[in-house]
Amino acid sequence: MRIKEIRCVKLRLPAKVKPEQSRPAWHETAEVANPVSRYPRYKRHRSSWLPDVWGPVWVQVVAEDGTYGLGQTSFGRPVEAIIEDHLGPRLIGENCLAVERCWDLMCRLSKPYGTVGLASSAISGIDLALWDLKGKLMRKPVVELLGGPARDSIPAYSTGNDVDWQIELGFNAVKLACPYGPQDGLRGLEENERLVSEARKTVGDNREVMLDCYMAFDEDYTVRLAERLRKYRLKWIEEYLEPEQLEAHCRVRARLPWQTLATGEHMYTQHPFAFLASHGAVDILQPDIHWVGGLTACRKIAEIAEGAGLQVILHGGGLTQFGLHFTAATANSPWAEYWGPPPGVAQADVATAWGPALLEQGTLYPTDGNGFGLQIEPDQIEAAA
Template sequence: MKIERIVAAPLRDGSRLGRATSPRAKSELLVDGGNTLARYREFTGRGSYHDTPWSDTVCMAFAEDGTWGMGMTGHAGPVVPIINEFLAPLITGENVMATERTWDMMFNHASLFGVGGLTSYAISAVDLALWDLKGKLLGVPVYELMGGPARDKVHCYATGMDFDWMLECGFEAIKVPCPYGEALGNVSLDRAEDLAGLARAAIGDERELMMDCWSVGSVEFMVRFAERMRPYNLKWLEDFLYPEDYEGFEEMRRRVPWQTLATGERWVTHLPFMEAAAKRSVDIFQPDIRWVGGVTAVQKIGHIAEGAGLQVALHGGMNDSFGQHACHAMSSNTWGEFLVDSASGVPLEEGWRPTPGMTVPVNGSLVPSDAPGFGIELTRDELEAMTG
């Protein structure tokens, strides 16, 4: 069976799933402050600098018999033309089952202008659409195609700020997005320590606590940050340096040898993970399946991690069907991240769910849909209506 057509479009209407339940109380969800310009005092605390102006990208892959699969990624403005004008003509007509080959073709051909950044987003959407298509053609869930399930269910942690609500939902581990960057120096360190203290007091000593710094620090600041966090027994410190500051990650490893370090959501393709594994500069890899290169890339990264004795915990892995299937399949993936964006009292089912049909964690663990492909419950008409 050959790939008959690949086509991408911006997501114009992602509101198919409504929210029926009113919040119990006004709760602070994600802190408005993890932004790329947080090193400047005038931008600190302005979360809008974390966003881009583009909507999500939806990619559809069609087989010769009319069966179709769907993938998603971000930044539609530049990503849609990379797919439609560059990647789609390259792999149309290839064997629809040969995802190792099609990924490798896209990866190598993208070297003309660089496989990093937005190019990897485009490759991810195409690869995800092809894996969904393979699952539908064979009538099996993607996690089985990947060799899973690795476990009965995925053990999840919650990311957010509403500690009471996250505990009520049954999560046994909590990650806090820290909004305080280095622009304010000791003031930021004091506030971050207060936040860690609040979180630890709320969840108790038995549950795991993690802190995500959203990639806005320097080694000098983050070493001091890690030392301040030491009394709060962080399971890991996450995204503490500029993503491509590979020497910085090695320096952090040397200067805070006692702290488990995690990163990787903004690394793309398997290559940065290979280097980090070789240097042992971080302990836990966090690729995002919609950005890093899709299923094919996270499989490569999972095997690199296993070879080096490291762990994987996909970024936002529980917040869409793609990550759920990969986390369920990969023996290297030890945790599933669920970003809790439903306010206190609003069921997790009514929060942000970009792929209809996806399940949500129950008592802190999750089993993905076993429907074919990624189990995304969208008809072709519904999908085309959402992409205009």
């Protein structure tokens, strides 16, 4: 069966009423340390500098018989251009079951302008659509195409600073967003410690706490903060450095041998992960299945990790069916990241057609169905403008 068409599409889904919250969610007001924080005009909120017109991108790959698969990625127009102007047209006529071949071809096609970042996001969208299509053609869920299931349920942890609400929702592990970084001096260090100390008090000793640093620190700040926080027994510290600073990751590792370290959501293709694994620089690899190069890249990273005795815990892995199928099928991927609904809102009120099944006792699992089991009907798909 050959690939007949690859196009970017829009989903026409029923509009949702914004549910009533019991209080504003943490991210509506909180400052989050980030790589741009050193510039005062952009410091207060990430939304002041993140690209706001680059929305989600959906990709449809259609086979000769009309069967199609859907994939999802990010970053709007530039990624749509890579898919529709270059990678998509070059894949027409390829065997649509030969996902590995298509992935390798896309990586090589993108070399003149770079395979990472926007290009690996474009590759992710097509790759995920190809896996969805393969599942539909072979009448199997993707988790089974991958040799799974490796587990019957996936423990989910919750990201966010509404710690009391996250516990009420049933999570046994919460990840905090770190508010301050090197530009905030000793006062910021103290405030960061206060956040972690309060979270530890709220969750008690029988739940895990992690800290996400969103590329905001340097080597020195990471070490100083981690030493201050050691008494709160963080399960891991995440993404403390800019992703390109691979050597600095090795130096942080050497200076913090006792701290579990995690990173990877802004690393692209398997190559930086191979470096981190072979240098023992972190303990947990966190690729994003929608940006790193899709499911095919995540499988390669999981094998690299397994050989080095490391774990893979996807960035945002519990938010979509795509990540859940990978996690359900991968033995060394023990957890999924999840963003709970805002305070006071039921999960059912924020569910999407492609999102995860509802949380049950802090665990998730892919919904039934072939491919990724996305509950999107043909009449809900239309050509992107």
